[in-house]
Every structure is written in C-alpha cells, then in structure tokens.
Amino acid sequence: xxxxxxxxxxxxxxxxxxxxxxxxxxxxxxxxxxxxxxxxxxxxxxxxxxxxxxxxxxxxxxxxxxxxxxxxxxxxxxxxxxxxxxxxxxxxxxxxxxxxxxxxxxxxxxxxxxxxxxxxxxxxxxxxxxxxxxxxxxxxxxxxxxxxxxxxxxxxxxxxxxxxxxxxxxxxxxxxxxxxxxxxxxxxxxxxxxxxxxxxxxxxxxxxxxxxxxxxxxxxxxxxxxxxxxxxxxxxxxxxxxxxxxxxxxxxxxxxxxxxxxx
Amino acid sequence: xxxxxxxxxxxxxxxxxxxxxxxxxxxxxxxxxxxxxxxxxxxxxxxxxxxxxxxxxxxxxxxxxxxxxxxxxxxxxxxxxxxxxxxxxxxxxxxxxxxxxxxxxxxxxxxxxxxxxxxxxxxxxxxxxxxxxxxxxxxxxxxxxxxxxxxxxxxxxxxxxxxxxxxxxxxxxxxxxxxxxxxxxxxxxxxxxxxxxxxxxxxxxxxxxxxxxxxxxxxxxxxxxxxxxxxxxxxxxxxxxxxxxxxxxxxxxxxxxxxxxxxxxx
Amino acid sequence: xxxxxxxxxxxxxxxxxxxxxxxxxxxxxxxxxxxxxxxxxxxxxxxxxxxxxxxxxxxxxxxxxxxxxxxxxxxxxxxxxxxxxxxxxxxxxxxxxxxxxxxxxxxxxxxxxxxxxxxxxxxxxxxxxxxxxxxxxxxxxxxxxxxxxxxxxxxxxxxxxxxxxxxxxxxxxxxxxxxxxxxxxxxxxxxxxxxxxxxxxxxxxxxxxxxxxxxxxxxxxxxxxxxxxxxxxxxxxxxxxxxxxxxxxxxxxxxxxxxxxxxxxxxxxxxxxxxxxxxxxxxxxxxxxxxxxxxxxxxxxxxxxxxxxxxxxxxxxxxxxxxxxxxxxxxx
Numbered sequence: 065x066x067x068x069x070x071x072x073x074x075x076x077x078x079x080x081x082x083x084x085x086x087x088x089x090x091x092x093x094x095x096x097x098x099x100x101x102x103x104x105x106x107x108x109x110x111x112x113x114x115x116x117x118x119x120x121x122x123x124x125x126x127x128x129x130x131x132x133x134x135x136x137x138x139x140x141x142x143x144x145x146x147x148x149x150x151x152x153x154x155x156x157x158x159x160x161x162x163x164x165x166x167x168x169x170x171x172x173x174x175x176x177x178x179x180x181x182x183x184x185x186x187x188x189x190x191x192x193x194x195x196x197x198x199x200x201x202x203x204x205x206x207x208x209x210x211x212x213x214x215x216x217x218x219x220x221x222x223x224x225x226x227x228x229x230x231x232x233x234x235x236x237x238x239x240x241x242x243x244x245x246x247x248x249x250x251x252x253x254x255x256x257x258x259x260x261x262x263x264x265x266x267x268x269x270x271x272x273x274x275x276x277x278x279x280x281x282x283x284x285x286x287x288x289x290x291x292x293x294x295x296x297x298x299x300x301x302x303x304x305x306x307x308x309x310x311x312x313x314x315x316x317x318x319x320x321x322x323x324x325x326x327x
Numbered sequence: 328x329x330x331x332x333x334x335x336x337x338x339x340x341x342x343x344x345x346x347x348x349x350x351x352x353x354x355x356x357x358x359x360x361x362x363x364x365x366x367x368x369x370x371x372x373x374x375x376x377x378x379x380x381x382x383x384x385x386x387x388x389x390x391x392x393x394x395x396x397x398x399x400x401x402x403x404x405x406x407x408x409x410x411x412x413x414x415x416x417x418x419x420x421x422x423x424x425x426x427x428x429x430x431x432x433x434x435x436x437x438x439x440x441x442x443x444x445x446x447x448x449x450x451x452x453x454x455x456x457x458x459x460x461x462x463x464x465x466x467x468x469x470x471x472x473x474x475x476x477x478x479x480x481x482x483x484x485x486x487x488x489x490x491x492x493x494x495x496x497x498x499x500x501x502x503x504x505x506x507x508x509x510x511x512x513x514x515x516x517x518x519x520x521x522x523x524x525x526x527x528x529x530x531x532x533x534x535x536x537x538x539x540x541x542x543x544x545x546x547x548x549x550x551x552x553x554x555x556x557x558x559x560x561x562x563x564x565x566x567x568x569x570x571x572x573x574x575x576x577x578x579x580x581x582x583x584x585x586x587x588x589x590x591x592x593x
Numbered sequence: 594x595x596x597x598x599x600x601x602x603x604x605x606x607x608x609x610x611x612x613x614x615x616x617x618x619x620x621x622x623x624x625x626x627x628x629x630x631x632x633x634x635x636x637x638x639x640x641x642x643x644x645x646x647x648x649x650x651x652x653x654x655x656x657x658x659x660x661x662x663x664x665x666x667x668x669x670x671x672x673x674x675x676x677x678x679x680x681x682x683x684x685x686x687x688x689x690x691x692x693x694x695x696x697x698x699x700x701x702x703x704x705x706x707x708x709x710x711x712x713x714x715x716x717x718x719x720x721x722x723x724x725x726x727x728x729x730x731x732x733x734x735x736x737x738x739x740x741x742x743x744x745x746x747x748x749x750x751x752x753x754x755x756x757x758x759x760x761x762x763x764x765x766x767x768x769x770x771x772x773x774x775x776x777x778x779x780x781x782x783x784x785x786x787x788x789x790x791x792x793x794x795x796x797x798x799x800x801x802x803x804x805x806x807x808x809x810x811x812x813x814x815x816x817x818x819x820x821x822x823x824x825x826x827x828x829x830x831x832x833x834x835x836x837x838x839x840x841x842x843x844x845x846x847x848x849x850x851x852x853x854x855x856x857x858x859x860x861x862x863x864x865x866x867x868x869x870x871x872x873x874x875x876x877x878x879x880x881x882x883x884x885x886x887x888x889x890x891x892x893x894x895x896x897x898x899x900x901x902x903x904x905x906x907x908x909x910x911x912x913x914x915x916x917x918x919x920x921x922x923x924x925x
Contacts, residue, residue, distance in 0.1 A: 070711055077708035081694060081701050088696035088737070091502070099508045106512045109531075110521050117526060121377050163692065165657045167709055168680035174709075242358035249362050257369040317659050317673070 074169060075177050082180040093183040100187060104133055107252065122256050124280075127198060129254065131283060132276040134191045135208065136251050139215035139275065141188035144181035149220055151179070152227025152309075153237035156316065172309050204283050211279035214294045218274050221301025222247060228305060231312025243270065251275040271297065334429060335437040342441030353449040360399060360450060361457055367395050368461050384526035390552040391523070393465050396454040397548035398520045401482065404446035408439040408487055412494025413503050422588065432491055432577050439487050440480075447483070471554040478547040478559065481566035485573055486514075486543040492577035498584030513538065519545030539569045594666070595761065595793050596631040596654065601663035603649055623649040625817040626663070631810075633760070636787045636794040638804040638825075640903060641814035647797045650814070651763050654795065655685060668760060681710060684759035686750055688766035693738045699749040700734050703756055710757035717756070724752040728782060744775025751782065761793045762786070768803050780806050801899035813906055821906055825899075832902040836876045837895045838867045843888040850886065855879055863890070868897075 086093070108130065115126040148155065155161050155175060164171040164178070195208055226240035233239070250258075250272030258266055266273035274294045281287040375381075375388045386394060412435060415421045424431045458465070467475070493510055496503045515521060517531070518540030524532060535541055546562050603624040624646045631637050639647045652658045653665060656672030656679055665672055670679050693702045700721075707717040725731050728748045733741055741749065747767065754762060764783070768776045784807050786792045798804055804811065804825070811828060813821040821828070842863045849857070849865070854873025859866035869876045876894055883889065 073708050073711075077705045081697065081705050084701060085694060085696050095502065095505050095508075098505060102508055102512050106516045107521075109516055113522065113527060113531065116528065117383075118374060118378050121374060160690075162652070162655075162657050162687075163690070165676065166655050166680055166683075166685055168677045168711070169709060170677075238356075242362075245359055246362045249359075249366060253366055253370065257366070257373045259369065259373070262365075262369065317657065318661075 071169070071173060074174065078177045079180065082182055086182050093181075097183055097187055100137075101190065104137065108133060122254065124254050124256070128280050128284065130198060131195070131208070131280055132254070133252060134195045135212050135215055135279045136248070136275055137191045138188045138208075138212040139219055140248075141184035141191075142213065142216035143219050143223070144184040146176045146220060147179040147181045148175050149223045149227060152224070153230030153240060156230045156312075157234070157237070161316070171313065172306065199283075207283045208279070210291070211282055211294070214291070214298050215275045215279065217298035218271055218294070218301060219247070221298060221303075221305050222271065224302060224305025225308055228308040228312045231309075231316050246270050247272055247275075271301075274298075335433050338434060338437040339441035339444075342438040343445050344441075346442045346445040350445055350449045353446055354453055357450065357453040360403060360453055363399060364396060364454060364457050365461065368392060368458075371395075384523045386523060386525075386552065389462065389465065392458065392462055394523060394548045394552045395521075396458050397451070397551045398518075398544050400447055400451040400454050401479070401486075401544055401547065402515070402520050404443050404450050405486065405490070406439045406442045406446070408435055409490040409494040409503055409507050411435065411439075412491055413497040416494070416497040416584070417501075421585075425585065430578075432488070432574065432581060435491050435494075436484065436487050439491075440483060443483050443487065444480075447479070465552075467551060468554040471550065471556070471559070474556060474559040474563070475547065475550055478550055478563055478566060481563060481570060482543045482547045485539065485566060485570045488570060488573040488577055489539070489543070492573060492580055495577065495580045495584055498580075498587055514540040514544060517541070518543055519548070523549070539573065542566045542569045594630060595633040595635075595668065596629075596795075597666040598627055598629050598654075599664045601627045601653065601660045601665055603646075603653060603658065604661045623817055624653065624660075627814075627817075627819055628663075629812060629819065629822055631793060631795070633793055634787070634791040635810055636784075636796065636808040638808040638811045639795065639797045639814060640799075640801070640804065640811060641820075642907065644816075645814040646817040647814055648765060649817075651685070651765060651795065651797065655683065655763060656680075681757060682759055683761045683763065684754040684757065685763040686754045686765070686767050688747075688764075688769040691738075691746070691750060692753055693746065693749055695739050696737055698733075698735045698737055699730065699741075699753070702738075702749075702753055706753055706756045712757060720756055720758065724755055727785070728752045742775070744771055744778060747771060747775065747779055748782070751779065755786070755792075759792070761795065764794065764796045764798075766798055767796070768798065768800055776800075776803065783807055801903060805899050813903065815907060828902065829896065829899075832905060834871050835897055836869050836871060837897055838869060838876065838880060839891075839893045839895065840865050840867070840883060840889055841891040843890045849883070852879065852882070 111129045112126055115121075115124075115129070119125070143149065152175075161171070161175070164175045167174055192208075196205055199205070199208075223240070223244060226236065226243060229240070230236040247270050250266055250270055253276070255263075255266060255273055255277035266277075274297055278290045278294045281290050371388060371391050375383065375391075381387060383391065412421075415424070421431065424434070455464075489510065490507070493503055493506050496506055500506075517524065517535040517538050519535070524535045524541055524545050527535060535545075542562075542565055546566065550559055550562065601624060602622060605621045605623055607619045607621055627646075627650065639650060641647050649658065653660055654667055654672060656667075656674075656676035659673040667679060668682055672679050692706075693699055694705075703721055703724075704717070706712075707714075712720065725734060728751065730745075730749060730752060733745055738746060738749070751762075751764075751767065762783075767783075768779055771779065780803055783794060783796075787794050787807070794807070796804065796808060809825060811821075811823055811825050812819055813823075823831075837858075842865070844863075851857070851867070852874060854870040856868050857865060858868045867879070869879055880892060880894065884892070
C-alpha cells in the first residue's frame with residue numbers, strides 16, 4: 065500500500081468509528097444542532113428587520129447577509145471533521161499527545177482525524193439546502209460550495225496556528241479561544257461596517273474578511289480573482305500552522321517545556 | 328413577613344461576597360464583550376451616518392450604543408441557575424430542601440441574584456471602560472439612579488425566576504437545555520438584547536409586548552439611556568407584576584414536580 | 594540486546610513566573626545518569642515513589658522525549674529518531690488513560706488499530722482471534738466499553754496494545770483501581786505473555802504484589818537515580834534481615850521472655866506477632882524456645898512483604914542502596 069493509501073485508510077478508519085459513535089449520543093448532539101440553528105435563526109431575523117428598515121444602507125441586501133451566514137456555517141461544519149484542531153492546547157497540556165506520538169503515523173495528521181463531529185454535517189446540509197432555495201442557480205451553488213471549502217481551510221489554518229502556540233504558551237488556550245470568537249463574530253457582519261484599521265485587521269490578523277466579504281464578491285459580483293487570493297491565504301495559514309506545530313513538537317520532545325509531568 | 332425575608336437577603340449577600348473573589352476573573356475574561364461592542368459601535372455608527380437619521384427607533388446614536396452596553400451586561404452576567412436546579416432534581420438534593428425552613432425557589436433566587444449582581448457590576452465596568460475609549464463617557468442623571476437600581480434588580484429577578492422555572496422542568500425531562508435555549512434566544516431578540524424592540528415591524532413588536540422578556544432586558548436599559556421618571560414607575564409596576572406572575576407559575580410547577588416525586592419516588 | 598540505556602540524563606526547564614515580568618529559570622533533572630540493559634524476554638519492574646522518574650524513563654524508551662545526555666537503543670534503534678519505525682514493534686498501556694472508544698464495543702477499537710498499524714485484514718483477523726482466546730474476551734467483545742467492568746476493560750486495553758504483535762510492552766500502573774480477582778487475572782495473562790510468547794515487559798506499579806508475581810528483575814529509582822538494580826529473588830535474600838513469626842497461643846500466656854533481637858510488633862488477644870532480627874537471632878531457635886515455654890495452637894514464619902524492603906531502601910537512601918549492591922556482590 066502506498067503512503068497516501070495508508071493515510072487515506074486511517075482517515076476512513078476514523079470516519080467509520082466516529083460515524084458509529086455518533087449513534088450513541090443522539091439526543092445531546094441533536095440538542096446542540098437545534099441550539100445552533102435557533103441561534104442563527106434569531107440573528108437572521110435581526111438582519112431581516114435591519115434590512116427592512118434600512119434597505120439602501122449599502123449594496124447589500126438580506127440575501128447577501130444570509131449568504132455569509134450560510135458560508136460560515138457550512139465551513140464550520142467542515143472544520144468539525146477535524147474536530148481536534150479546536151483541542152490542540154488541551155491535548156498538549158493534558159498529556160494526550162503521547163497517544164499519537166507512540167503510533168507509527170504522522171502525529172499531526174493522526175490527531176486531526178481522530179475526532180470528528182459528524183452530526184454537524186446535518187447542519188451543513190440544512191444551510192446548503194436553504195441556500196439552494198434562496199438562489200437556485202447552478203454557478204452560484206458551485207461557487208458557494210467552493211467558497212465554503214476555502215473558508216473552512218482558513219478557519220482550520222487559523223485554529224492550527226493558535227492551537228500549536230500551546231506548545232510554547234500555557235495561556236494559548238484562552239487567547240486562542242478569544243481570537244477564534246473574534247474571527248467568528250466578525251465573520252457574521254458585513255465588511256462595510258468596518259472602517260480604518262479594522263478594515264485591515266479583517267484581512268490579516270483576524271481574517272474574517274475572507275470568510276464574509278470574499279464569498280459575497282465571488283458569488284454575486286463574479287470577482288473570480290478573489291478566489292485565488294482566498295485560496296492562497298488558506299494554504300498559507302495551514303502551512304504556517306504545520307510549521308508552528310512541528311517546531312512546537314520539537315520543543316516539547318526536547319523537554320524544554322512548562323508541561324512538567326516529571327512522574 | 329419582613330422578618331422571614333431576612334434569610335433570603337442573607338443568602339444573597341453571602342453569595343455575592345463569595346463571588347467577589349471571581350470578579351477580577353470576569354473582568355479579564357471579557358474578550359467577547361469587547362469584540363461584540365466593537366462590532367456594535369461600527370455597525371450603528373455606519374447605519375446612523377449612512378441613513379442620515381438622527382433618531383432611530385427612539386434612540387440617537389449615543390443612546391443606542393449605551394443601550395446595547397447595558398443589555399449585553401445584563402444578559403452576560405446571567406449565572407446558569409437552571410442547570411443548578413436541574414442537578415438538584417437529578418441528584419435528589421431537592422428533596423432535602425423540602426425538610427428545610429425555606430422556599431426552594433426563593434432560596435435559589437437569592438443565591439443566584441447575589442452572584443449576578445457582582446457579575447453585572449464587573450461586566451458593566453468593563454463595558455463602560457470600552458465605550459469610554461471607543462466613543463466617549465456617558466453620565467446618566469444621578470436622580471434616576473435609585474429607580475435604575477430597582478428596575479435592574481427587578482429585571483434580574485424576573486429573569487432568574489424564569490430560569491429557575493425552566494430548571495423545574497427537570498422533574499419531567501432529563502435535559503432542560505433545549506427549553507433554556509428557546510427561552511434565551513427569544514429573550515435575545517424579543518427582549519431587546521441585540522436591538523431595541525421599538526425597531527421591530529408591528530407584528531414582532533406586538534409579540535414582544537405580549538411576552539415577559541422586555542421587562543428583563545429592554546426596560547432597564549431604556550431607563551439607563553432615557554431618564555424618564557414617570558415611565559420608570561409604570562415600568563416597575565409591570566416588572567413587579569411579571570415577577571409575581573412568574574413566581575406563581577414557578578411555584579405551581581414546583582409543587583406538581585414534588586408531588587410527582589412523591590408518587591414515583593426520588 | 595533488547596534495551597540498552599547508557600548514562601542517560603533528562604532535564605526539564607521550568608520557568609517560574611515571579612511578579613509581573615521576572616521569570617526564573619529552574620532546571621529539574623528528572624533522570625540522572627541512568628544505565629541499564631534488558632535482555633529479550635525479560636520482565637522488568639521500575640519502582641520508586643512519585644516523581645522518581647519512572648514515567649520519564651518510559652517516555653524516553655518510547656521515543657516521546659529525547660534524552661539530554663547519553664544514548665538509548667531499543668531493538669537496535671534510537672527511539673527518538675526512529676520513533677515511527679519503532680512504533681510498529683513496541684506498545685504501551687497507561688493505566689489511567691484508555692485507548693478504547695468508550696461508547697463503542699472493543700472490536701471497533703481493534704479494527705481501527707489494525708489501520709493505524711497497517712495490518713492486513715487476514716492477519717488482523719488471525720491476531721484478533723488469538724487475543725480474544727488468550728484474554729477470554731468473547732463474551733463482551735460486542736458490548737460498549739462503558740458497560741464493561743474495570744477488569745474486563747483492562748483486559749481489552751492490554752489486548753488492544755498487543756494487536757500489532759509488539760516485541761516490547763510498556764505498562765504504567767496497569768492494575769490501578771482493579772479488585773483482587775481482576776488484578777490477579779491481568780497479572781496471570783501478562784505472565785503468560787512474557788513466558789510463552791517471549792514479550793519483553795517493562796512495568797511500573799505501586800503494587801509490590803504485582804511486581805513479585807510478574808517480574809524477575811527490578812530497578813528501584815529515587816529522585817531520578819537508580820538506587821538498586823537487582824534480581825527480585827536476590828533482593829529478597831539480601832534485604833531480609835528480619836522474619837515475622839505469628840503465634841496463636843492456646844490459653845493464657847505468661848509475659849513472653851524474649852531474647853535480644855526479637856520484638857513484639859502486634860498483639861491482639863491470643864495472637865502475637867514477633868519480628869526477629871536475623872543478624873542477632875536465629876528464627877528457628879526463637880520458635881523452639883517459645884513452644885517449649887507455652888502451649889501454642891498455631892505458629893507461622895513469614896518473610897516481610899516486598900513493600901517493607903522497598904521502604905527500607907528508600908529510607909536508608911542512596912548509600913544503603915550502594916551498600917546493598919556491594920553486599921549482593923559479596924554474597925554472590
């Protein structure tokens with residue numbers, strides 16, 4: 065078997081076991097799904113009220129806003145397939161990393177595929193179907209899917225970098241959570257409300273602009289060049305994340321680390 | 328009657344004192360508040376300037392922003408008392424409370440109220456600091472302060488009684504969180520947390536007026552930015568009515584639950 | 594040679610935060626100049642109090658950590674550099690940390706491990722059949738792990754660790770929290786594995802009973818150093834300066850007239866426990882003397898438990914360990 069085949073096999077093995085585990089705690093995951101959808105619904109009502117009251121506030125209408133919510137949520141559910149990316153600092157601090165280190169597979173790949181929150185894919189389906197109902201045009205649907213995948217890559221890379229800082233900083237978990245929350249919050253608002261320095265921040269430190277503004281530009285204004293920009297940024301974040309992780313791992317292994325579990 | 332309220336006041340004071348130690352933690356963990364306020368300042372500044380309106384939904388820009396700081400502080404400061412009640416019912420601790428000389432609902436209300444006061448004041452302090460930096464400071468009329476304190480207290484009590492009542496559903500269901508989700512999301516929208524209810528189109532506004540949530544969030548925040556004493560009095564009357572109503576509903580659910588416990592065993 | 598550890602030290606750097614900005618560097622040496630060898634097929638126990646460096650040593654042997662000084666060879670490989678390659682040949686069980694999927698039956702974890710270790714289907718089926726028989730898992734192979742007893746779970750845990758046929762098995766507190774029956778079963782299986790399948794076992798445990806039953810060799814660590822490296826049988830011989838005599842008297846017994854070197858350590862009704870210092874007194878002589886003077890219903894002579902020997906080693910500290918080693922050499 066080739067290396068790629070082996071790793072694909074590992075992914076499928078975890079996909080199978082996670083899917084099987086899914087049936088075990090149906091109720092709590094369905095409640096979480098319900099809560100997430102309800103939360104989105106309430107915000108969408110707010111935006112519906114907002115655009116009804118201020119129809120000419122910008123070139124955006126309710127449909128644009130719905131699109132960024134849909135892209136963000138589909139992207140988040142895709143990130144849930146690599147659910148451990150949220151848990152990297154905890155995995156390091158609680159000594160769970162060793163489980164992956166004593167295995168013959170790449171530790172980062174292994175840990176990323178080990179936990180999947182597959183119930184979230186149901187949410188992705190709901191958002192996807194509602195987008196189709198709102199905009200039943202094939203090019204728009206395909207672009208929607210593409211931009212969701214790219215947005216997922218950006219969120220994933222962002223989390224990977226922040227999480228891997230956990231090798232160096234004990235407080236990485238807290239800081240990471242704050243920055244992640246900021247990313248998600250900024251991604252649910254139209255970009256045109258940000259002025260001055262904030263305009264730059266959402267395309268750099270907290271790349272919410274790639275998740276909200278760019279998909280709208282691509283889907284509604286056919287600004288296809290932006291796709292390359294977003295894709296490049298997503299790849300860049302993930303590459304940096306991998307580098308930070310492997311540097312951190314070295315640091316961890318040589319033991320120059322605060323994670324002192326001498327016993 | 329007054330004498331018997333002593334123990335509840337003491338419980339609230341003790342809980343507040345106990346929580347004081349965490350107040351600094353609340354302040355350091357307020358990244359979310361900073362982010363959401365930053366977004367709100369941007370959103371409404373742009374909205375006011377682009378639409379050219381001086382007054383939107385009865386608020387000018389400054390009032391709108393301070394209104395939102397206040398509603399966020401009220402909602403964020405909420406302790407998870409419904410989960411505490413759920414746990415008490417699941418573990419059977421609630422049956423021990425029957426043997427004690429206090430009303431279980433009022434006792435939980437006192438304890439959570441004490442905690443919430445500390446959290447509310449620390450959250451509001453952070454919000455105030457953030458807004459002072461981002462916009463400019465705001466000084467409400469001092470004469471309104473006593474009224475404001477009372478409406479805030481009544482608003483929180485109404486909310487906490489609502490949450491405890493949701494906790495009581497644990498006599499029948501295993502997990503009360505879906506009920507709380509509906510409650511809190513409705514409150515977020517129809518209580519006026521993310522936007523004043525006066526912005527709503529007529530049917531949503533009607534709905535909001537028929538529900539108790541506006542007394543928990545909208546009412547005190549509105550008073551904070553718009554000091555109108557005659558309004559304050561009618562508001563408080565409404566809040567007291569809601570508190571009593573929710574208390575009666577809560578107590579009857581509790582009695583039914585306890586009876587059920589009696590029949591089916593704990 | 595299976596494991597060869599040569600003058601290995603492991604340091605951790607700890608940053609202590611003092612005040613707002615000052616940070617103080619503190620170096621902690623978890624393992625200090627440790628050397629030892631393990632032949633294939635042996636069973637070695639690592640013992641020592643908390644913080645003695647047992648777990649650090651195991652992590653070094655698995656390649657999770659790299660040594661600050663010295664060299665390690667495991668199955669001819671450098672565990673840190675060849676970690677992924679070595680991983681196919683070793684395995685580990687950590688008592689407090691499960692690798693089984695809690696809500697799923699153990700069989701699912703076994704199948705997943707097959708993927709992790711690239712075992713082909715035919716081979717995997719064969720291995721699983723063997724392990725199911727060896728560990729007697731068939732009755733609960735398809736039950737969710739959460740419904741299994743702690744003992745059943747630990748058997749599954751060890752079976753899971755063996756699915757890729759490792760040559761070395763590292764066990765960190767495998768019997769923690771188990772009741773007497775379950776513990777005994779786990780130890781029996783491990784012993785069988787060690788003796789019949791020739792799997793090298795490296796074990797840490799707080800339970801000296803486990804160690805006595807399972808292991809031939811023992812390394813005692815204290816504060817990162819090897820205090821004693823010995824064969825268990827030899828250790829007993831060299832550290833047994835005492836024996837315990839338990840006597841049940843038939844009726845009222847007069848005040849015992851005890852010779853020097855004998856002391857009473859417990860007294861409950863007609864039963865008296867004596868400790869005899871063998872350097873001063875012969876145990877048999879003490880027994881015959883007591884039997885001659887009193888009417889005795891029952892009498893037993895026991896060795897003190899391994900526990901107390903280890904305690905003795907710790908208490909007397911490093912020099913005693915050295916002394917013991919020297920004694921052992923002289924005796925040998």
